[in-house]
Amino acid sequence: MPHVAMLVALSALFVSLIAPLASSQTSLAPANPPEDDIRTARLTVSPADEPRESLKYLLLPGFLDRKPGNAALHYHRAIAMMQNTNSDKDQQTISDWLEMPLAKIPLKDARKLLDGYQATLDEIHMAARRDECDWELPVRESKDPIGILLPEIQSMRSLARLTCLKVRVEIAEGKIDEAVETLQTQLAMGRHVAEAPFLVSGLVGIAMHGMAFEQANALMEQPDCPNLYWALTALPNPPIDLRGAFEAEMELVYMMFPVLRDVPTDPRSLEYWRGFLDQMANQWALYASNGQMEASHARVIVAGLALVGYPRARDSLIAQGRSREEVEALPVAQVVLLYTSQTFNEFRDRMFRWFPLPYWEAEKGMDEAEQFLKAESWRREIVPVASLLLPAIQAAKSAEVRNAQEVAMLRTVEAVRIHAARHDGQLPDRLDEVTEVPMPIDPYTGKPVAYRRDGRTVVLESMVLPDGRSDHRVRRYIVTFREK
Amino acid sequence: MSQEEDLPSELKAFEAELAALVPRADRLDAGRVMYLAGKASAARRSRAWPAAFAGMSVVAATLAVMLAVRPEPQTIDRIVYLPTSVTTAAPATEDAAPVAPAVPEREAPRRTAPPGWSIESAVLASVAPTPQWLTAAEVRRLPYPRFRDYVLRCGVDALPAAPASDSPAPSASPRRSGDWQRFLMEKSL
Structure with a gap:
């Protein structure tokens, strides 16, 4: 009997050791993500007051710059031109240069590559300055919506990459006005892509805006970059509105059934x-x-x-x-x-x-x-039916808001640049000290972004979560200000 | 009979009582006496093992119940952003031409984001840490709701890139509409 009891006790010990390991294999829940997971942009900027003509710089083509017509026709021409000249080698080169720091881009070679696509870039420029964009996708008639949608999306992403490279080269060459004009083209392209009645098109448009705002960051770092506060404020809010896409998604079941x-x-x-x-x-x-x-x-x-x-x-x-x-x-x-x-x-x-x-x-x-x-x-x-067809609405809404969040963060940076320019380079200790221009609100929370200063560096945070947790909604800008 | 001294009367009564006593033969068991003596002489038995057995049995039973009633594992959607570098531009300098890049595969599933795009989102399931991007052919076969949900989960970076032209690039690309006219006329001759 003592031997039996000992064996049973040993078995119980074994099970008690194995059971937690077994359960941990399939019920792994990660702990709170580390702070490194917060999307963070690091900039170095100079103080700059608003331009004398406040709306001298705009980030979308102005009324007089636009012409009547359907942008989609010009985008299709640009796509055809690009496919005629594009190669896998060029695609890879463009991708590499987009990843590269500005100072390392080989400008002569980049210019030569862009010159080879001049016709395409001219067509994109025209397209972005049309009043309307109607892709005329037969989504209600077709039995293969993806067959219609996917080639358009793929091709527009290629055009966006090319345009993005153009912005970067212009920034690196110090051509501020040209860079702003190309940013107008990029942001207009993103809005045009999102005109298609699909949520996916809206997400691609938002991603294109994300690329454009990254280039705006690079532009703002230039010592002689003008203040873009009012240019950013003049953008629609949200920059891409997904209501049209959601209207179509609401009726998706009746398109499918x-x-x-x-x-x-x-x-x-x-x-x-x-x-x-x-x-x-x-x-x-x-x-x-x-x-x-x-x-x-x-x-x-x-x-x-x-x-x-x-x-x-x-x-x-x-x-x-x-x-x-x-x-x-x-x-x-x-x-x-x-x-x-x-x-x-x-x-x-x-x-x-x-x-x-x-x-x-x-x-x-x-x-x-x-x-x-x-x-x-x-x-x-x-x-x-509902469980098959309804989208993750929170993820979709968050994509739209994240785009607006980027504009809010950039406007806040520009507002601080104005404050610094008018106060002999001094940075505010609190955001409510900035009274020169209205402070944007965080589109996630409805409140101003969080702000703290450490010497010549300010940290802006949007959608701060309790306990320092992070998720995809949190955004941080760490901005170092040069002396006046 | 030896000469006995006469006992006092009280002792005579006690003598009579003692004489009346009869010893009980069944009260003494020699074997049992020996056994009890041996038992009493043995060391006190330890209770440690029974206690350990009981304790571990309780632990094992509790864990078994927890294992049986645990909730379904949750897929945690975790958004990962790969930062693209943004630095101050130095004055334009002439650099060496870039090394010729390798031609990317068009159809192979990608496990990293295409360069030039920040990753919008990536699903990190607890048992599949690598995002499962689909090939172009697989994406093409998806019904639209699944295609949409795939993009919502994995981000636009998961979409296949547009195929480049299959024909070699012309040596002199037309730049203007007039150039195109001459180009087309040359090609038609």
Whole structure:
């Protein structure tokens, strides 16, 4: 007996050592990310007052610089020209020079490369100065939206890289006015790309703006760079508005499942509903399984789901006020499809209603809507549609706000430059000492950015989280000011 | 009989009582006596092992319950930004031409962001620390909702780059529309 007890005790010891290791393999939760993960820009700038003509510099083409017409036509011409002259070697070279510090870019070679794309750059310049941009994508008609969208996005990114290189070369050459004009082109391009009715297009446009604002950082570091406070203030807020894209995304389910758009409420024949459900099953299989599921399998699955979910759908319609006799007289498919459409709309509206609000008002609601979808969709949906099609709305909204955040940070830097220029190079100890121009608010929080000074260096932080945590929303600028 | 002294009366009574006593033969067991003696002489037994057994059994049972009822592991979306360097420009100098770069693969899945772009976001799952970017062909096959969610998760950097022209670059690229006209006329001759 003593030996048995000893063996059991040893086994218990072994299990108690192994169990924590086993559980840690699959329930790893990283600790708070280290502070290094905060997106940080480091600049060295000089004090500079606003220009005498406050709006001398603008970051989007002005009214008189723009012409009527559709920018998309010119972008397509530029894309065709670029494809005719572009090579993998050039693409790599452009990428390398974009990564390189300004001082190390071989300017003669960079100019020579840019000269080889002069026709393309001229066409891009024209495109950015058109009043409108209508890509005329047949998204409502096509069965292959990505086939339409992806080539446009890929090509516009190539154009953006080329334009970005042009800005960098102009900055390195000290050509401030040309660099500002090319920044106008870049920012206009980003807005034009985002005109396409897809969230993905908006994200690409925002990424293009991100590249442009990085070059704006490089420009602001030049000792003779003019103050861009009012140029940045004149930008639309947010610089790229995703409302148009979200309007399209809201209707995405009806583009993917046209049968759901007008589910008849009057009695129809069984054959009619059988065909209806078959169409739904085919489309659902396409989007649920990337087209790898057989149509016949999908029909069986959807029919089975419909049968199992019918009582829930019936009870829901009765709870909405229809009589039991009326509902039970309808075919199963009709009841299920009506319920599916209503349930999807409920989940969708619960998420999308928060989008027009400022981020600090919408954050909690968006988070709750996403949690509600995760927790309830498996319970309430009969055929999973909402869980397949609805986007991560918080991530999308955050992308839009992050773009506006960049402008707010740059405006704050420029405001401090103005203050320093008017106070003999002295930097403010607190941000509320800057009274020369209005201070922007942090689009994440609705409050001014956090500010602290250490000698000639100021640190600006947007979206400061409790306990020093960091996530993708936090942004930091560490700005060192030269003496007057 | 020897001559006995007469005992006092009280001792005679006591003598009579003692004589009435009969020894019990079953009260003494020699073997048992020896056993008890041996047992009493043995060392006191340790309770350490039973206590350890009980303790570890409780620990193991508790961990087993925790393992059974633990929640599903969560995928933590972690945004990673690779800084692109921004430095003060020195006066333009003539530098040596850059080393000819290697031609990038078009279809191979990328595990790092294309240069020139800051990474907007990358998913760092607890069991898959490397972002799983898709090839151009894989992206092309995605239905739009999945394509959109892929871009939201992985950022625009995960999109495949535009293919460069398959034809070699002309030795003299036209720059102006007049140049294009001459270029096209030359090509048509």
